Amino acid sequence: MHVRVTFVAAARNASLLAERFEDDRPLDQAAWDQVLHVAQQLLPLAASELRYCSPTPRSRATGDALGYSPLVQLALRDCDMGRWRGFTLGEAMAREPQAVDAWLADPRAAPHGGESLLSFISRVGGWLDTRPAEEGCRIVAVAEPSVIRAVLVYALKAPPATYWNLDVHPLSTTTLTGRAGYWNLRFDGVAPLPTRA
Template identity: 45%
Template sequence: MTSRVMLISPAMNAALREARFDDGCPLDPSGLRAARAAADTLKSPDRALASPTARCRETAAALGLDIEETPGPAGLDVGRWRGATLTEVSADEPEAVARWLTDPESAPHGGESVRALCDRAGLWLDAAASDDGRVVAVVEPEVVRAVVVRVLGAPESAFWRVDVPPLTATELSGRGGRWNVRVGRALEGPF
């Protein structure tokens, strides 16, 4: 059986625009318009999920996805850095930010490490892939990064080298734990 999982990054919101650690803010008007405009590009999936954040759930709704109550994987827990910009945190805690960006096991913010996120996202993907049919999940960009790292067998240090623009699809297909990856496709044509 071939498994098909499509991960969609959320549309633009103030946190993404300001390079701020997500604090639960909704989509901004341009993000909402872009997601609604992309709604006709998706074929109806067998199963649709969304991370529990406002921007993921609102993106899924604007895309016309009828998401299940079981959420997709949550984004990276950044602990006390939530709501701050990377510039602010870098000014206040430069050593902690440097450690966080270079050591996948580090969680100086009191939240979750990149390694823990990669492990959690990998387990979620294994569970999602065990279902028949096509799964579409609107998830935070860091979840997309973590899944790509896991399916390619890359070290967690590669996490920061994966760029995930807003409202793009990362398509995974495979069987027996071997995946093919199509990264960063803009939602502009039928999927």
């Protein structure tokens, strides 16, 4: 049974100077402006039979602003970073350099007391493989870039370390077609965002 799952990366705040682990701040005005700028291009995805989102405020707001009325999926939450939640990578490194090194080097490591990279990839991959859908069903899911990176590693059956080499831009779309365990990737591109003066 083949389905098409299009992931839309949640809008990002302009004030986000450094990416924080499990950042749950809502969209700021600059992010809202970006969503409105690309809404016309992404609105057709609202016709998808199933519409989902990560539980973050940014993902929910992006999905709602695009007219998707998405259903929150806990399996699409960001990686559980334990005691590093809310830290930047630099802040975690300043406090626990050896633990960060271990976490970056070993996908099974969870020195922060949360979820390992391998567990995160498996969780979101399990969500992808268990989508209840009819043949030809179209699904859209608004998620944090980290979640989309994990899904791509899973779908491509790539080594977990590949996660660190993927870059997902805000409001970009990526489509997977196929079925559980057999996914094909289509790069849809990045919706052009307005430049700042």
